[in-house]
Amino acid sequence: MRVDNAIVEKRVNDFIKRSKELGIKITPQRVAIYRELANTDEHPSAEAIYKKIKNYYPNISLTTIYRTLETFEKLGLVSVVNILYNAARYDANLEPHHHMVCVECKKVEDFYDESLSKLDFSQKTLSRYKVLGYTVQLNGICKDCQSKS
Ligand SMILES: [Zn+2]
Ligand SMILES: [Zn+2]
Numbered sequence: 001m002r003v004d005n006a007i008v009e010k011r012v013n014d015f016i017k018r019s020k021e022l023g024i025k026i027t028p029q030r031v032a033i034y035r036e037l038a039n040t041d042e043h044p045s046a047e048a049i050y051k052k053i054k055n056y057y058p059n060i061s062l063t064t065i066y067r068t069l070e071t072f073e074k075l076g077l078v079s080v081v082n083i084l085y086n087a088a089r090y091d092a093n094l095e096p097h098h099h100m101v102c103v104e105c106k107k108v109e110d111f112y113d114e115s116l117s118k119l120d121f122s123q124k125t126l127s128r129y130k131v132l133g134y135t136v137q138l139n140g141i142c143k144d145c146q147s148k149s
Contacts, residue, residue, distance in 0.1 A: 034077070085106055
């Protein structure tokens with residue numbers, strides 16, 4: 001699904017602002033890579049972004065996309081969805097939210113659930129770890145795949 005234009009513009013503006021604060025170079029190519037990610041809630045892989053960018057930056061390499069996304073991730077400009085399949089999937093949505101991962105079509109969808117905002121961790125867990133945040137990942141079968149079978 002495409003993300004609302006106003007949200008995309010806000011994400012891109014925040015991205016440029018943050019990049020300036022962090023002192024990283026803002027090139028048209030970098031902005032284009034970020035914009036492709038900010039444009040969608042599909043949590044694309046580097047390869048999926050590459051396929052889109054190639055249409056208007058025919059000389060860009062997949063390696064550049066990988067490196068750029070890795071840099072963004074290290075700087076906290078994007079996040080990575082850890083999934084069980086071999087490709088990292090990227091997310092421009094930095095609001096706290098959770099993911100549903102379809103084991104059949106590998107689709108990654110966002111979800112928000114109030115009941116997850118106040119998880120009651122045991123003392124045993126909390127004594128080991130200072131929790132700064134968490135993302136819940138549900139593995140299952142999406143609506144589309146359920147209707148296919
Ligand atoms: Zn599915
Ligand atoms: Zn997400």
